[in-house]
Amino acid sequence: NAGVTQTPKFQVLKTGQSMTLQCAQDMNHEYMSWYRQDPGMGLRLIHYSVGAGITDQGEVPNGYNVSRSTTEDFPLRLLSAAPSQTSVYFCASSYSGASPLHFGNGTRLTVT
Amino acid sequence: GQQVMQIPQYQHVQEGEDFTTYCNSSTTLSNIQWYKQRPGGHPVFLIQLVKSGEVKKQKRLTFQFGEAKKNSSLHITATQTTDVGTYFCAGLKTTDSWGKLQFGAGTQVVVTP
Numbered sequence: 001n002a003g004v005t006q007t008p009k010f011q012v013l014k015t016g017q018s019m020t021l022q023c024a025q026d027m028n029h030e031y032m033s034w035y036r037q038d039p040g041m042g043l044r045l046i047h048y049s050v051g052a053g054i055t056d057q058g059e060v061p062n063g064y065n066v067s068r069s070t071t072e073d074f075p076l077r078l079l080s081a082a083p084s085q086t087s088v089y090f091c092a093s094s095y096s097g098a099s100p101l102h103f104g105n106g107t108r109l110t111v112t
Numbered sequence: 113g114q115q116v117m118q119i120p121q122y123q124h125v126q127e128g129e130d131f132t133t134y135c136n137s138s139t140t141l142s143n144i145q146w147y148k149q150r151p152g153g154h155p156v157f158l159i160q161l162v163k164s165g166e167v168k169k170q171k172r173l174t175f176q177f178g179e180a181k182k183n184s185s186l187h188i189t190a191t192q193t194t195d196v197g198t199y200f201c202a203g204l205k206t207t208d209s210w211g212k213l214q215f216g217a218g219t220q221v222v223v224t225p
Contacts, residue, residue, distance in 0.1 A: 035215070040121065042200060042217040043155070058212065090154060098143055098204055100157040101213065 002026055006091050006104035013081040013111045021076040021107050023091030031094045032074040033101070036060065036087040043090065049074055050097060081111045115139070116203045118216030125191045126224050133219040135184040135201035142204045144177055144184045145213070150197045158199075193223050 007022045025032065033048035045058030049068040063085060065077040074093075078085060088108050092101040117136045125131050135144065143162040147155035159168055161177035161184060168175045174187045184201055198218040205214070 040217055043215040045212060045214065048212065100145060100160060103154040106154050
């Protein structure tokens with residue numbers, strides 16, 4: 001039982017490049033979400049999903065896209081990377097919207 | 113901006129001392145969760161509180177949910193070096209849909225032996 005798996009662990013992008021952060025969970029959780037963590041800001045919700053085919057915006061969605069074609073996977077796409085997107089990104093899943101979150105190990109992204 | 117406020121942002125504690133971190137929301141919360149993140153790690157769930165006035169204990173950690181369900185606290189007694197890390201509260205507002213858990217900025221705890 002791997003829990004929540006995020007790839008890659010580290011990534012460096014140039015401004016304007018695009019990439020996809022992968023997230024997969026094997027706990028059959030309906031709810032999945034993406035957070036970014038910046039110093040002194042805590043964790044801010046980017047996008048979340050309450051089930052396959054359903055996504056919604058969080059607090060800081062601009063510059064990011066998501067889709068949820070299966071229960072297991074919830075990739076986060078950066079369309080045109082900007083230095084302001086330098087951050088640590090965490091994917092999380094939960095049994096329900098009010099249940100405890102299970103976090104992945106995070107992706108540390110640097111945009112130059 | 114941050115709608116769940118957490119204080120203090122930084123706490124330096126001598127080993128063996130007690131300390132408390134506080135979490136405040138301007139709106140009523142359905143529930144509140146607490147997480148701990150070790151340096152370089154990911155947040156790990158500690159506890160969830162759902163009832164007004166609820167108090168839960170985990171060994172040296174005591175969690176409390178306010179009567180109005182707008183604030184919460186985490187009290188640690190006899191701090192140990194293993195308590196080092198950042199403690200986050202996360203609340204779900206009653207007016208928000210499921211899934212929109214909002215995190216506080218966290219309290220970073222440093223323990224001096």
